[in-house]
Amino acid sequence: MNTQPPAGSLVCVGIGITLGSHISPLARSHIETADVVFVAVSDGLVELWVQRMHPDVRSLQPFYQTGKPRMQTYRQMVDAMLTEVRAGKRVCGVFYGHPGVFAWAPHKAIETARAEGYRAHMEPGISAEDCLYADLGIDPGTRGCQHFEASQLMYYRRRLDPSAWLVLWQIGITGDHGQNRFSTNTAYLQVLVDVLARDYPLEHEVIAYRAATLPIHPPRIERTTLARMPHLTLDAADTLAIPPATPMEPDPVTRARLAALDMVRADAVGT
Numbered sequence: 033m034n035t036q037p038p039a040g041s042l043v044c045v046g047i048g049i050t051l052g053s054h055i056s057p058l059a060r061s062h063i064e065t066a067d068v069v070f071v072a073v074s075d076g077l078v079e080l081w082v083q084r085m086h087p088d089v090r091s092l093q094p095f096y097q098t099g100k101p102r103m104q105t106y107r108q109m110v111d112a113m114l115t116e117v118r119a120g121k122r123v124c125g126v127f128y129g130h131p132g133v134f135a136w137a138p139h140k141a142i143e144t145a146r147a148e149g150y151r152a153h154m155e156p157g158i159s160a161e162d163c164l165y166a167d168l169g170i171d172p173g174t175r176g177c178q179h180f181e182a183s184q185l186m187y188y189r190r191r192l193d194p195s196a197w198l199v200l201w202q203i204g205i206t207g208d209h210g211q212n213r214f215s216t217n218t219a220y221l222q223v224l225v226d227v228l229a230r231d232y233p234l235e236h237e238v239i240a241y242r243a244a245t246l247p248i249h250p251p252r253i254e255r256t257t258l259a260r261m262p263h264l265t266l267d268a269a270d271t272l273a274i275p276p277a278t279p280m281e282p283d284p285v286t287r288a289r290l291a292a293l294d295m296v297r298a299d300a301v302g303t
C-alpha cells in the first residue's frame with residue numbers, strides 16, 4: 033500500500049511589512065523553490081519585488097472587489113491555491129506580514145490541503161503587531177495586550193480590560209461586515225467611540241499607527257483622544273492602539289491562596 037502523501041504541497045509564508053527587509057531566508061527559499069507562487073500583499077511594488085524571485089507569480093489581488101462578499105474572495109483565493117496543489121504542484125502562498133495573523137485564506141488553504149492528504153504548513157512572518165511593539169515601545173508582557181478586529185468589537189459584546197493595551201485591527205474599514213468595503217467614515221467611527229466609551233474616558237489617548245512599508249518611510253504614529261478619533265484620516269493599513277486607562281486591580285482572594293501555597297512550599301523546603 034502506498035503511504036506516501038500525494039505529490040502536491042502547500043506552504044504559506046509571510047514576508048513581513050517593510051519591503052525587502054523583513055523576509056526570512058526560509059520564506060525566500062520556499063518562494064524560489066516552489067513550482068507556482070501566489071501572492072496577496074499590501075501594494076503593487078511588493079508584488080513586483082516578489083515577481084523577481086520566481087518566474088510564475090500569480091496575484092490573488094484581483095479577487096478583491098468592492099461590494100463582493102469578503103468570504104467569497106477568500107474562498108476563491110483558497111480554491112486558486114488548492115487547484116495547483118491538486119495538480120501535483122509545490123505551491124507557495126505569499127502573504128504580507130504574518131500569513132496567519134488576521135488572514136483567513138492561508139489558514140483555510142492549509143487546513144483543506146491537509147484534510148485532502150497533502151503536505152501543508154505555514155512559515156511565520158513579521159506582522160504589523162511586531163512592528164507596533166517596536167515602534168511604539170510596547171512590551172505586551174508588561175500590562176497585557178488585547179487584539180480585536182474593530183468591526184467585530186461593534187457587532188459583538190466583548191469584555192475589554194482597560195488596564196491592558198488594546199489594539200484594533202482594520203480600523204480603516206470600521207463598520208465593514210464582510211462586504212469588502214475599503215474605507216470607513218466618521219459615523220461608523222463614532223459608533224466605535226461610543227462602544228469604547230463604555231470602558232475608556234473620552235479624553236483618553238488613542239494612537240493611529242501605520243508601520244513603514246518602504247524602508248525610506250517613517251512609521252505613522254498619530255496621537256489623539258478617543259473623542260476625536262472619528263476625525264482621524266484612516267486607511268486600510270492603519271491600526272489603532274489604545275494605552276491602558278486604569279491601573280491593574282489586585283486580586284486579594286487569589287493572592288491569599290497563593291501566599292498560603294508559598295507557606296506550604298517554604299515549610300516543605302525547610303523540613
Ligand SMILES: C[S@@+](CC[C@H](N)C(=O)[O-])C[C@H]1O[C@@H](n2cnc3c(N)ncnc32)[C@H](O)[C@@H]1O
Nearest residue numbers: 129130133134159160201202242243269270271
Ligand atoms: C488583513 S489584516 C493583515 C495583517 C497581516 N497579516 C499582518 O500580519 O500584519 C490587515 C490589517 O493589518 C493591519 N496592518 C496592515 N499593514 C499595516 C501597517 N503597515 N501598519 C500597521 N498596521 C497594518 C491593519 O490593521 C490592517 O487593517
